[in-house]
Amino acid sequence: MKSINFMTMKPCCRVLISRKISPFLGIPLPKSHQFFAPNSSAFQFNHSLHTAPKTRIVNLQSILKENQQPFFAPSSTRGQSRIFSGSCLCGKLSHRGIYVIARVASVRNYSTSVETRVNDKNFERIYVQGGLNVKPLVVEKIDLDENIVSNEEPNVKVGEDSLDDKSSDGLSSVEAVKNVGREQSEVDKEAWRLLENAVVSYCGSPVGTLAANDPNDKLPLNYDQVFIRDFVPSALAFLLKGDSEIVRNFLLHTLQLQSWEKTVDCYSPGQGLMPASFKVRTVPLDENKFEEVLDPDFGESAIGRVAPVDSGLWWIILLRAYGKITGDYALQERVDVQTGIKLILNLCLSDGFDMFPSLLVTDGSCMIDRRMGIHGHPLEIQALFYSALRCSREMLRVDDGSKNLIRAINNRLSALSFHIREYYWVDMKKINEIYRYKTEEYSTEATNKFNIYPEQIPHWLMDWIPEKGGYLIGNLQPAHMDFRFFTLGNLWSIVSSLGTPKQNEAILNLIEAKWDDLVGLMPLKICYPALESEEWRIITGSDPKNTPWSYHNGGSWPTLLWQFTLACMKMGRMDLAKKAVDLAETRLPADRWPEYYDTRYGKFVGKQARLYQTWTIAGYLTSKMLLENPEMASLLFWEEDYDLLEICVCALSKSGRKKCSRGAAKSQILV
Numbered sequence: 001m002k003s004i005n006f007m008t009m010k011p012c013c014r015v016l017i018s019r020k021i022s023p024f025l026g027i028p029l030p031k032s033h034q035f036f037a038p039n040s041s042a043f044q045f046n047h048s049l050h051t052a053p054k055t056r057i058v059n060l061q062s063i064l065k066e067n068q069q070p071f072f073a074p075s076s077t078r079g080q081s082r083i084f085s086g087s088c089l090c091g092k093l094s095h096r097g098i099y100v101i102a103r104v105a106s107v108r109n110y111s112t113s114v115e116t117r118v119n120d121k122n123f124e125r126i127y128v129q130g131g132l133n134v135k136p137l138v139v140e141k142i143d144l145d146e147n148i149v150s151n152e153e154p155n156v157k158v159g160e161d162s163l164d165d166k167s168s169d170g171l172s173s174v175e176a177v178k179n180v181g182r183e184q185s186e187v188d189k190e191a192w193r194l195l196e197n198a199v200v201s202y203c204g205s206p207v208g209t210l211a212a213n214d215p216n217d218k219l220p221l222n223y224d225q226v227f228i229r230d231f232v233p234s235a236l237a238f239l240l241k242g243d244s245e246i247v248r249n250f251l252l253h254t255l256q257l258q259s260w261e262k263t264v265d266c267y268s269p270g271q272g273l274m275p276a277s278f279k280v281r282t283v284p285l286d287e288n289k290f291e292e293v294l295d296p297d298f299g300e301s302a303i304g305r306v307a308p309v310d311s312g313l314w315w316i317i318l319l320r321a322y323g324k325i326t327g328d329y330a331l332q333e334r335v336d337v338q339t340g341i342k343l344i345l346n347l348c349l350s351d352g353f354d355m356f357p358s359l360l361v362t363d364g365s366c367m368i369d370r371r372m373g374i375h376g377h378p379l380e381i382q383a384l385f386y387s388a389l390r391c392s393r394e395m396l397r398v399d400d401g402s403k404n405l406i407r408a409i410n411n412r413l414s415a416l417s418f419h420i421r422e423y424y425w426v427d428m429k430k431i432n433e434i435y436r437y438k439t440e441e442y443s444t445e446a447t448n449k450f451n452i453y454p455e456q457i458p459h460w461l462m463d464w465i466p467e468k469g470g471y472l473i474g475n476l477q478p479a480h481m482d483f484r485f486f487t488l489g490n491l492w493s494i495v496s497s498l499g500t501p502k503q504n505e506a507i508l509n510l511i512e513a514k515w516d517d518l519v520g521l522m523p524l525k526i527c528y529p530a531l532e533s534e535e536w537r538i539i540t541g542s543d544p545k546n547t548p549w550s551y552h553n554g555g556s557w558p559t560l561l562w563q564f565t566l567a568c569m570k571m572g573r574m575d576l577a578k579k580a581v582d583l584a585e586t587r588l589p590a591d592r593w594p595e596y597y598d599t600r601y602g603k604f605v606g607k608q609a610r611l612y613q614t615w616t617i618a619g620y621l622t623s624k625m626l627l628e629n630p631e632m633a634s635l636l637f638w639e640e641d642y643d644l645l646e647i648c649v650c651a652l653s654k655s656g657r658k659k660c661s662r663g664a665a666k667s668q669i670l671v
Helices: 121-128 172-178 186-197 228-241 245-257 309-326 335-348 379-395 403-423 428-435 459-464 487-496 501-513 533-540 558-570 574-587 614-628 642-646 662-670
Strands: 012-018 081-086 092-095 098-101 199-202 205-209 277-284 290-297 425-427 470-472 475-477 480-482
Touching (some): 199 245, 205 245, 245 277, 245 309, 335 403, 403 642, 470 501
Antiparallel strands (some): 199 205
16 A cells, blocks of 8 residues: 555545345455455544645555455345445645545446456346345545645636546547537526536535525425436536536446335335435534435435336436447446446336336326326336336347346337337327227227227317327326326437337427417426316315426426427427527526426416526526537437337237237338
8 A cells, every 4th residue: 555645634435325135246245355454544544524724635646556355344134224434535636737536435446356247147137036236335546646746726627637537438529519619608607607506525526416506595405415317407517518527426326325225114115226316414423523424315205205216217318328428338337337227127127917018106206206196107207218228228238147138128118119109199180089989898909998988088188289299198097098298208208219200290399389388488387287176186185386387287397498409409490499498598597597487377486496496507508508519419319219110029910819000100100
């Protein structure tokens, strides 16, 4: 171990981990894996509160040997909370004129003892039996120039020329964005300042952004946490700017949290669940010392105690985006990351009683996290699920341990795309068809497969649906169709090509035709129309926050702007995207970047909306950068996969039953 001269330390960092009996990756650890050898005293610092004046670290060299092994403490008690800690040596380094944080307790590459087990047969249990647990913290090696002494105060530049970014190769696309010679507007400058102020640090490194950062908010509730779904637009904004470190850190630290023991009333969900959010907490020790810990929420503290189904799906989508934009595909290929993907998919692809390929979830399990009548098979979850499957198929390493999983992904993609395109789609022609449905058909030849009663068609829809245009309904279950227009699900269906090319075009045609209803004075409505009167009382349970045209019940959410922009750019409708961005740009700064807007046309700031909402700010910035760099937008969406149309998993023709209409669907797409 080489010597280290230092003067000031920041807090050490620990991850609160509650686990089942879970040796690393399900592999028993050799006795040699101790926290540290007795002669490794350099890692046993007690870090004092940072109160010293300006100092610098002198002669910091390689902290870890190349063959340094990770350290773990397998738990022998089910459900017992454990804390895995690594002393975090943090300080200011004058290194090429840039503020550099030397991190020891950070996730990095696995040791060779782990990598040799990639092709082990036990790995297949990830999909077949779900028998693997996730990895704890691994110490990283830091290499710096020997001569780093400087008398000047280092410049602070987050994410530029950082240590972690040196592992990324092929950043030409990012450099192209960074070198765009555009003069930022005052609105953009303010937005970037607010976004950077919302950055959360853990052990001296950026790991995410706060949900909201209003200095006047004395009761932040859980808005002072880092949410996985909320961070996605922030991550894209940083990536498009060229700052990849925060996104890499976020992906790896949330991956660690996947291994937690999640328990509500003595019951634990399956492995692979990602948290809805996490918070960096400062835990006091003795003698004015402290340390930082990551404290996640898997839904046990959420309203209604609902597990965040969409968190794992967003994590996979962001992982792909990180690789596409930075060119750092090595992150996707790591053993721990591959394991994390498989655990999420294993949770989603588990066999059950459901007859449909769509995911069955409870109310409040996604962005709409309160009771809004979306239990069952909501479109938003299906679109994100489809996207995550396509991402995973791109990123998974093909070997004996993953071939069954990849086969299951292909089958599910085929079945899900057909199911959504065939049964969720409505336009003038389809509504007229439903209007004439016969009911109580007991036959494999039935037209009305879900026994939908024509009386379910709401009166507002008959007058509202335009001649040209259509959309994917919000939900489908036996004898029930939710005809509300849910914006996120429809937009992400375009982005992921869950809908056919004609359907995708028709969705944007409908938004254009119904601009006043779906965009109004602030883009965009989270759903349309709002539940009112008796319907509101029964479906929401008289929720005082989801009153008509407020919050999730028909409120306008500016964060949807970046997804609308991406969908428009894919379909060649940049005019619609620019129109929406210009509209938002005129109001958001003056209204202090609120979370959502109320009233039928989004006229007022929401009655309980948080100000300086981070994903509102990030959504605006991401939209602006995508419009200025169309080549970057093309990295974030998917084109139609015609190979999926060749896969028919129903095999109805072999049983002598009626063939599925996939062939007809394919011919319709190719027209």
